[in-house]
Amino acid sequence: MDDLYRDYILDHYKRPRNFGELQPHDLEALEHNPLCGDELGVHILVKDDRIEDIRFHGHGCAISQASASIASEELKGMKLSEVGGLDADWMIDLLGIPVSATRRKCALLNLKVVRGAVTGDHSWPA
Amino acid sequence: METPSGGRAGVRADFPIFTQNPGGRPLIYLDSAASSQKPEVVIEALAEHLRKHNANVHRGVYTLAQEADAAYEGARRRVAAFVGAQPETTIFTKNATEAINLVAYSWGRANLAAGDVVLITQMEHHANIVPWQVLCAERGAELRYLEVDEQGELSLAALDAELARGDVRLVAFAHVSNVLGTINPVAEMTARARAAGALTLVDGAQAVPQMGVDVEALGADFYAWTGHKALGPTGIGVLHGRRELLEDMQPFLTGGDMIASVDFQSATWNELPYKFEAGTPPIAEAVGLGAAVEYLAGLGMERVRAHERSLTAYMLERLAEVPGLRVVGPTTAQRRGGLASFTIEGIHPHDVAELVDRGGVCIRAGHHCAQPLMRCLGVGATARASVGVYNDRSDIDALIDALLSGREVFGL
Numbered sequence: 003m004d005d006l007y008r009d010y011i012l013d014h015y016k017r018p019r020n021f022g023e024l025q026p027h028d029l030e031a032l033e034h035n036p037l038c039g040d041e042l043g044v045h046i047l048v049k050d051d052r053i054e055d056i057r058f059h060g061h062g063c064a065i066s067q068a069s070a071s072i073a074s075e076e077l078k079g080m081k082l083s084e085v086g087g088l089d090a091d092w093m094i095d096l097l098g099i100p101v102s103a104t105r106r107k108c109a110l111l112n113l114k115v116v117r118g119a120v121t122g123d124h125s126w127p128a
Numbered sequence: 129m130e131t132p133s134g135g136r137a138g139v140r141a142d143f144p145i146f147t148q149n150p151g152g153r154p155l156i157y158l159d160s161a162a163s164s165q166k167p168e169v170v171i172e173a174l175a176e177h178l179r180k181h182n183a184n185v186h187r188g189v190y191t192l193a194q195e196a197d198a199a200y201e202g203a204r205r206r207v208a209a210f211v212g213a214q215p216e217t218t219i220f221t222k223n224a225t226e227a228i229n230l231v232a233y234s235w236g237r238a239n240l241a242a243g244d245v246v247l248i249t250q251m252e253h254h255a256n257i258v259p260w261q262v263l264c265a266e267r268g269a270e271l272r273y274l275e276v277d278e279q280g281e282l283s284l285a286a287l288d289a290e291l292a293r294g295d296v297r298l299v300a301f302a303h304v305s306n307v308l309g310t311i312n313p314v315a316e317m318t319a320r321a322r323a324a325g326a327l328t329l330v331d332g333a334q335a336v337p338q339m340g341v342d343v344e345a346l347g348a349d350f351y352a353w354t355g356h357k358a359l360g361p362t363g364i365g366v367l368h369g370r371r372e373l374l375e376d377m378q379p380f381l382t383g384g385d386m387i388a389s390v391d392f393q394s395a396t397w398n399e400l401p402y403k404f405e406a407g408t409p410p411i412a413e414a415v416g417l418g419a420a421v422e423y424l425a426g427l428g429m430e431r432v433r434a435h436e437r438s439l440t441a442y443m444l445e446r447l448a449e450v451p452g453l454r455v456v457g458p459t460t461a462q463r464r465g466g467l468a469s470f471t472i473e474g475i476h477p478h479d480v481a482e483l484v485d486r487g488g489v490c491i492r493a494g495h496h497c498a499q500p501l502m503r504c505l506g507v508g509a510t511a512r513a514s515v516g517v518y519n520d521r522s523d524i525d526a527l528i529d530a531l532l533s534g535r536e537v538f539g540l
Contacts, residue, residue, distance in 0.1 A: 006482065012538060039499050061508050105478070105482070
């Protein structure tokens, strides 16, 4: 089996969870991956200070799309106050594959977008 | 170059990286449009200069400094002669980007006013877009674009229509597109611009490494290119300019070496080309580039072009065998330089590049510093394979095998 393109990664890439638009929504953000120009946006619906529902939209590689899809399942129901504390390790561990330095931004783009939407912090997760 | 049987006739053996590749596996290098590999003669010329002739140029009285001078100016003469230019109007810069910025700052700031137009094309590299955006914003001028058609080509009729509006002061365009591979009709375009009273700047970064270029015959007022794509080192670019224009222009960067004399409050400028070479120039890099163009001239640029055209034709033919693969740009090798940009349905270009790397194949993926063009093509990114003098058909075969294996990994 391929180290990087494992079955569950390809499954999330081909059938991404929580993708599309969410109307209405309370929070949104859109970010670009400078490496390739790919873009990823997010719509978030908030209820009782928690992420009630979330949808990603945009296009990208298998790593960025699978990351967003996998993260979306974890983010749903999460307290908004916890989102700012999510770091790069959280995402990379969740992804469960060895991510090279050049593909790191592909994996982290979704977290950058979500943190941007929730906390206004548009920096890359460290 | 390629022999009739498709084997290599020595050229690849001139490039040490193919035998000393630390990866421990054969290097299938198909990214020469990003940067070329270097022949032994270039590596040796650099090392030899640093070992035996190293000193600063232009002011030393001692023998060693005179040797450094002779090496640097000798390199300038070789580089100028290689593209049919004069040494005095051949300026060494850091790269092609700096060469274009030099024109944008020195010519543009003094000559562009509100109501004037800089005309570029939709197929430009960011290096030939952003300097004009910044200049136009500063001067209140307008930046307009010539469209790229569905075949990835420019229309001379569209150029005529733009020029007929009477407000175009400069037309800046690539000789060969780094994404589409399109070879633009430079001489026809510069003639039309000249007739309309507009200057021209040609970005020759992709052209000089793979075809015979004669800047006089092409009729460009400015012609910019870079060393590292033409078998030379990084850190050196070249700008050729028309003498009257360069003489009228103010310096771009200022400091040492570019002055005639300096008073407490003012200075006067050195003669061409030194007026545009502030500070210690890239001396060893120039020597390396001199060796690179000598090597290319030894191969013969007609042969280099024939080799790359034949390989590109083979690449287009074989890429067509990959299901779901779409090539962007001109469909025949006759009208394109040595590269092919493509997409594969169901696999993002980044993943394509990652997958073929498993077979030791180096290709590029992304927007290739041409985001406006990507928008015109309706794609976010493409994968791009490009060839050099050291490639042969077996490299293309390895690419195709790697692409087919990659599709299997993705369950396609």
